[in-house]
Amino acid sequence: MDPNNWSRRHAVLALAALGPAAACATRPSLRRPLVSINLTDGGPLPRPEDLEDTGALLETAADESLRMTVPVFLDGKGPFDFVVDTGANRSVVADSVAAALALPEAGSAPVHSIAGLETTSLVRVRQLRVGQVKSSAMRLPVMRRERLGADGLLGVDMLRNRRVALNFKDKVFEISASSRRSAYAPATDTRLKLRDPPVLVPARYRAGQLVILDAEAADQPVAAFLDSGSQITVGNIALRDAVLKARPKLRERLISAPLISATGQTIQAELAVLGRLRLGGLAVTNVLVAFAPLHVFEIWDMNRRPSILVGVDVMREFDDIVLDFGRREVLFWPPTKAR
Numbered sequence: 001m002d003p004n005n006w007s008r009r010h011a012v013l014a015l016a017a018l019g020p021a022a023a024c025a026t027r028p029s030l031r032r033p034l035v036s037i038n039l040t041d042g043g044p045l046p047r048p049e050d051l052e053d054t055g056a057l058l059e060t061a062a063d064e065s066l067r068m069t070v071p072v073f074l075d076g077k078g079p080f081d082f083v084v085d086t087g088a089n090r091s092v093v094a095d096s097v098a099a100a101l102a103l104p105e106a107g108s109a110p111v112h113s114i115a116g117l118e119t120t121s122l123v124r125v126r127q128l129r130v131g132q133v134k135s136s137a138m139r140l141p142v143m144r145r146e147r148l149g150a151d152g153l154l155g156v157d158m159l160r161n162r163r164v165a166l167n168f169k170d171k172v173f174e175i176s177a178s179s180r181r182s183a184y185a186p187a188t189d190t191r192l193k194l195r196d197p198p199v200l201v202p203a204r205y206r207a208g209q210l211v212i213l214d215a216e217a218a219d220q221p222v223a224a225f226l227d228s229g230s231q232i233t234v235g236n237i238a239l240r241d242a243v244l245k246a247r248p249k250l251r252e253r254l255i256s257a258p259l260i261s262a263t264g265q266t267i268q269a270e271l272a273v274l275g276r277l278r279l280g281g282l283a284v285t286n287v288l289v290a291f292a293p294l295h296v297f298e299i300w301d302m303n304r305r306p307s308i309l310v311g312v313d314v315m316r317e318f319d320d321i322v323l324d325f326g327r328r329e330v331l332f333w334p335p336t337k338a339r
Contacts, residue, residue: 058071058131058173060171065312066313067084067150068168069081070173072128072129074101074128081151082151083154084154084166086156086228086229087227087296088155089155090156091138091140091153091154092141093151093152098123107121108120108122109122109139113261114259115261115266115294117295120142121141122140123142130154130175140152153229161177163176163177163178163322164325166315168321198320198333199280199334201329201330201332202328204328210225210328211224212226212330214280217287217308218247219246222307222308224307224309225310229312230311233277233290233309234289234292234311235290235291237292238303253273259290267293270292272288273286274289279310279330279332280332282332284314289308318333320332
């Protein structure tokens with residue numbers, strides 16, 4: 001396929017046929033597929049320092065679930081490997097890290113996870129730093145490391161009002177200020193190889209998330225949001241019902257499997273391969289979707305209409321993705337060549 005076709009408005013991204021489906025269908029339990037943290041009583045949001053003047057440009061790694069990880073410093077100590085989690089409203093620290101640093105306790109707070117509401121302990125962090133981006137006076141939820149799969153999560157509390165670039169191809173992560181510059185322009189001094197003009201998809205800001213409304217799954221209109229902390233793409237029950245109504249034979253091919261959250265909660269899901277997921281002007285084919293009644297769909301008021309949480313399994317198929325929280329838009333750079 002001609003690489004130049006990827007920059008066109010109606011480019012189609014062909015995923016490896018049934019690769020993820022085969023892997024997940026034979027596995028009785030998906031490891032750490034969902035980490036969605038929303039505090040209902042976590043105190044004030046952290047204070048970003050020098051929001052317009054600081055940034056981060058970092059080499060990245062990946063955890064066992066192929067989620068992007070970046071080096072994070074807590075109170076000047078580290079680095080610790082935190083998963084970049086665009087689906088978590090708050091950053092989270094693993095229990096082993098909190099204990100090693102003797103972080104002071106800061107009470108507790110209810111946390112919304114995939115299956116419901118739980119209470120978790122909080123610790124106080126004077127400063128969290130990623131690159132030169134800093135937030136101070138933070139109270140972070142503490143969760144078991146074996147559930148997180150990393151030393152912590154870098155949530156939207158550190159990303160809000162900023163421009164965040166996830167370069168999966170070159171393994172680079174960038175935070176910069178969301179400004180008036182052209183939406184197509186990379187940040188100053190970036191090493192991100194943003195080649196051809198991207199596909200720009202407008203989004204709305206809802207409950208701390210960027211939600212894409214110009215989207216379809218299996219030809220059904222959906223509200224979609226990008227969750228880089230989720231191992232797998234998940235659709236809500238309204239989407240499942242709409243898809244099965246249009247394609248009743250698909251019901252026979254549904255595969256049952258549990259989803260496990262960072263809090264240890266388990267919820268049953270039904271897995272199926274959908275023919276097409278469209279995000280703005282881009283279409284992704286052969287997408288494995290787990291249909292489940294996630295609690296996060298309810299708290300984000302996305303239960304009644306077909307909605308989909310786009311996980312890192314789909315996001316990694318693009319060279320670059322930019323989430324501009326300030327401009328409320330998402331930009332996609334499809335792959336220019338096979339990896």
